[in-house]
Amino acid sequence: SGLILAALALLVYPLAPNTPLWQGVLNPQVVVRLVIVLLVIQSLAHVAKRLMQARHAVALSALASGFVSSTATIGSLGMEVRAGGGTARANAGAAVLSCVATMAQILVVAATVQPQWLARLWLPALAGGCVAAAVGWWGGRGAGRRTATEADVRVDGALAVPPDTPMFKLRDALLIAALLTGIQVGVQALTDWQGDAGMLAGALLAALADVHAATAAVLVRGGPDSAFAPAIAQALMAALLVHAGSKCVVAL
Numbered sequence: 001s002g003l004i005l006a007a008l009a010l011l012v013y014p015l016a017p018n019t020p021l022w023q024g025v026l027n028p029q030v031v032v033r034l035v036i037v038l039l040v041i042q043s044l045a046h047v048a049k050r051l052m053q054a055r056h057a058v059a060l061s062a063l064a065s066g067f068v069s070s071t072a073t074i075g076s077l078g079m080e081v082r083a084g085g086g087t088a089r090a091n092a093g094a095a096v097l098s099c100v101a102t103m104a105q106i107l108v109v110a111a112t113v114q115p116q117w118l119a120r121l122w123l124p125a126l127a128g129g130c131v132a133a134a135v136g137w138w139g140g141r142g143a144g145r146r147t148a149t150e151a152d153v154r155v156d157g158a159l160a161v162p163p164d165t166p167m168f169k170l171r172d173a174l175l176i177a178a179l180l181t182g183i184q185v186g187v188q189a190l191t192d193w194q195g196d197a198g199m200l201a202g203a204l205l206a207a208l209a210d211v212h213a214a215t216a217a218v219l220v221r222g223g224p225d226s227a228f229a230p231a232i233a234q235a236l237m238a239a240l241l242v243h244a245g246s247k248c249v250v251a252l
Contacts, residue, residue, distance in 0.1 A: 004170060005043065008036050026185070031177055034112050038067070038173040059136070062094035066101025069210065071243075073098040075250045093139030095251060096132050102211060102243075103129035109215045116223035186217070196231040200238060207239035208246050214239040 190198035206214035
């Protein structure tokens with residue numbers, strides 16, 4: 001895993017063309033950089049899971065899985081409760097913790113696609129992440145105490161992650177990068193066709209599945225000082241609202 005990450009960072013990234021295509025929407029070097037960032041995030045989450053005790057495995061796994069898809073994580077936690085495999089409060093806390101990854105990845109996408117927006121996004125994203133972390137911690141605190149004790153007895157101090165688990169999943173990172181790039185192209189096509197209304201419609205449709213894709217597709221339109229800035233801000237807020245609503249529906 002380390003060799004693959006090093007090869008991407010030291011060989012593939014410098015050789016990737018740094019040439020914006022189709023009004024700046026497609027840039028091979030930006031795509032490679034996004035893949036590398038996603039792999040680094042997965043690796044850090046993997047290391048953190050190995051260092052944590054088994055009783056924290058559910059919450060930490062949800063947080064790590066949120067960097068891949070918070071919506072899918074919430075759906076799987078909800079189905080686990082329906083099947084009787086977990087407590088509602090503990091899984092709800094873990095589900096909210098996965099939203100911390102959503103806030104963090106919004107900043108990651110902004111830093112990769114349009115770094116100028118970081119000055120305006122970091123504080124709202126930090127506030128949202130802190131609130132999600134606090135609510136998730138409070139919701140799960142003590143909820144799974146009995147389950148955690150059983151897990152500790154069963155694992156007997158072993159690591160929550162099997163020793164042969166890879167540090168990251170390259171396939172997942174490539175799929176996310178491809179999804180982000182594809183949605184950027186789609187939103188750009190809608191914007192060229194319908195202007196700001198097309199950008200808003202494309203962002204809302206993308207947010208139903210993945211808010212990171214919507215963020216990338218909207219931010220690529222321009223910086224905070226461009227003529228598109230007001231429309232970009234409105235589209236981002238609307239996308240976050242739609243994404244939050246879709247998560248609530250999936251949780252049920």
